[in-house]
Amino acid sequence: MPQRKKIFVPALLLAAALLASACGGGDKAPEPQTVSAPTARVALFDARECRSLPGEVRSQNSVVLSSKISGTVVEVMAAEGAVVEKGQPILRIDDTELKQRVQAVQSTAQQAGLERQALTARSALAKVNLERMQKLFAQQAISQDELDRARTEHQALKKQEQALAASAASAGHMGAEAKSLLGYSLITAPFRGVLSRRFVDQGAFVNAGAPLASVDEMAPGGDAQGGYEIEAQADESMLPMVSVGMQVLGLVPSLSHAPFVTRLTTVVGRVDPATRTFKLRADYKAPAPAPADTPQDNATQADATQDSGRNIRPRAGMFGKVCVPVARAKKLLVPAGVIRQQGELTTALVVDEKGVLRLRLVKLGGAYLKAELDGQSYIVQAQTEALPESGSQANAADVSGTMVEVLSGLVEGETVVVGGPATLREGDRLAAKR
Numbered sequence: 001m002p003q004r005k006k007i008f009v010p011a012l013l014l015a016a017a018l019l020a021s022a023c024g025g026g027d028k029a030p031e032p033q034t035v036s037a038p039t040a041r042v043a044l045f046d047a048r049e050c051r052s053l054p055g056e057v058r059s060q061n062s063v064v065l066s067s068k069i070s071g072t073v074v075e076v077m078a079a080e081g082a083v084v085e086k087g088q089p090i091l092r093i094d095d096t097e098l099k100q101r102v103q104a105v106q107s108t109a110q111q112a113g114l115e116r117q118a119l120t121a122r123s124a125l126a127k128v129n130l131e132r133m134q135k136l137f138a139q140q141a142i143s144q145d146e147l148d149r150a151r152t153e154h155q156a157l158k159k160q161e162q163a164l165a166a167s168a169a170s171a172g173h174m175g176a177e178a179k180s181l182l183g184y185s186l187i188t189a190p191f192r193g194v195l196s197r198r199f200v201d202q203g204a205f206v207n208a209g210a211p212l213a214s215v216d217e218m219a220p221g222g223d224a225q226g227g228y229e230i231e232a233q234a235d236e237s238m239l240p241m242v243s244v245g246m247q248v249l250g251l252v253p254s255l256s257h258a259p260f261v262t263r264l265t266t267v268v269g270r271v272d273p274a275t276r277t278f279k280l281r282a283d284y285k286a287p288a289p290a291p292a293d294t295p296q297d298n299a300t301q302a303d304a305t306q307d308s309g310r311n312i313r314p315r316a317g318m319f320g321k322v323c324v325p326v327a328r329a330k331k332l333l334v335p336a337g338v339i340r341q342q343g344e345l346t347t348a349l350v351v352d353e354k355g356v357l358r359l360r361l362v363k364l365g366g367a368y369l370k371a372e373l374d375g376q377s378y379i380v381q382a383q384t385e386a387l388p389e390s391g392s393q394a395n396a397a398d399v400s401g402t403m404v405e406v407l408s409g410l411v412e413g414e415t416v417v418v419g420g421p422a423t424l425r426e427g428d429r430l431a432a433k434r
Helices: 002-022 096-138 144-185 236-241 298-307
Strands: 039-041 043-059 062-066 071-076 089-093 186-188 193-198 211-217 228-235 247-251 260-267 277-284 319-335 340-342 345-351 357-361 363-373 376-381 402-408 415-417
Touching: 043 247, 043 277, 089 144, 089 193, 089 211, 096 144, 144 186, 228 236, 228 260, 228 319, 236 277, 236 319, 247 277, 247 363, 247 376, 277 319, 319 363, 319 376
Parallel strands: 043 376
Antiparallel strands: 039 415, 043 228, 043 319, 062 211, 071 089, 089 186, 193 211, 228 277, 247 260, 247 319, 260 277, 319 402, 340 345, 345 357, 345 415, 363 376, 363 402
């Protein structure tokens, strides 16, 4: 008996769902009707499954400008997102303390120079006195002790003169260093580009070495000079699976729903101990827009319609994915528009051999994007939010090519309804195609 209960529970749930959808407040169920709706055949898809690594689009020629001096930001001369030319000022750091240091070093050097001149004169006098004492000692007019005192005085003055000369040279070097640091109080753009980020605002105190601004190099046409790349973080378990030059898939959803083939340009082998991840980068070359008079197929026209009215150029900071092929997989996939939510129940409409629609409970797995690139089949993990909501028709999920995995409820080869009117129900008959 317990086994029999388990067998009939899904059937009872389905019957209750059908009764609830067909009857409302005791009203009579509507008569079956002949309808037209798009269909698809359930297929087992054999492909290389890719693990999606979220990341961001970055400019290949991008620099972070840092401070070589400490001080307060007293002036900001460029806003984030602005185009800056080579040498254009971005911000200025207060250099008052540095100028005072330069003046102090210059005063010290000047004083050391004057003291050295005085010591030079005294040393010359001591040398003359030593020579005179040596003559007198030869004539036995003075004692050895007097000659030694004269020699010691001359040597001491000579050493003091050398020490003061070294001190003056050191002060000169310090002055030159302080003068060179004065040039770093004004932060300028190293090349023509976009000020993608400014880390400080006016009034902020910065320490030497702190990042101040980020500039992405720009070509005359407005794109990044060195192209773009997608940078992502991967779990440390994937370190043995990836290498520089490896073929992977890239995806930038805001520009195109279709994945593209690319290669890894960088694999940073060091694992971050805080996140247990490592960094990798893949090359990204944005496709050039097709000329207006170039013929387009339906898919291209759909993409063009979806992208109309917005700038389709890539920008640093955009969300992107690097999709690494990990293993071959066989999955039963159907278009996302097949799924019809009936309250808490996940269902699909199956077309039987007589053309009658039958409501079927299904159990779903993940959401995927299907791609045929370079003669190989791939499935890429997609956002589950792309699935249609309750009662929705074929929507953006179908335009984006989102597929869903069916774990149970459907069989390979069956015909299912994709989208169609929300009024479709059990017992309706599909109109024959002409």
